[in-house]
Amino acid sequence: MPKHITEGDLALLAFAREIQQRAYVPYSNFRVGAAIYAGGEIFQGVNVENAAYGSTICAERSAALAAVTAGHTDFDAVAVIGDSDAPCVPCGACRQFLAEFNPSMRVIMSGKTDAVDVMRLDELLPEAFVRGYLDQDNGDDEE
Template identity: 45%
Template sequence: MEDKELIAAAKKYREFSYSPYSKFKVGAAVLTKKGNVYGGCNVENSSFPMTNCAERTAIFKAVSEGEREFEAIALIADTPEPCSPCGACRQVMVEFKIPKIIMANMKGDVQVVTLEELMPYAFTEF
């Protein structure tokens, strides 16, 4: 699957965002090694710590379906620069060793980084 296809899937899931407080819609799509795509959006809560990001929603959906090996994740939001994942999402990406992170915005800007570039000093099982 090409990066632009994964970004398009993330963009589709962005439309499902439940963001009544921030009005900040985020979509994500994760590609597994089996070739399956799982999408997610951010889901807010009036108790802000209970909010779940799009990236974690997509990853957790995949994991809940038995997936454990991933190729890439794309995320998209209406930001000036390509949307970067938060620290919690970065750590979940480390946990599941997602090697390629595709960050995009609604203007069409894209930045692709490796997991090592995104989290050079991540917590790991070692």
């Protein structure tokens, strides 16, 4: 179901679009840019491919790594833009990775056209495996 797209969504998407051209994609030539809003700051990432294909990392996880490295583990939103005709959705691995840092964050998606989709992460990944499952038998055992 389409959601209202805010000015903040479009601003975050602009950061994703800005960084998209830095993607390192010698194999697929499919460029993706991502931007995460966390703690009042913006963190950008691009997809980075590798000759050992399995070592490739997506733009969303690149941006998440930058945010966590800067000390932020509660994300408000992620914007993703790819070289697709339709708005580019995060892959399954990225949905799971992002859910760690807020299962209900906003996900703003776009592609080569002006079309923009906005969903909540828990719509894209219902019933995510999150830390609560690990706490089931651990009582109040915190790290």
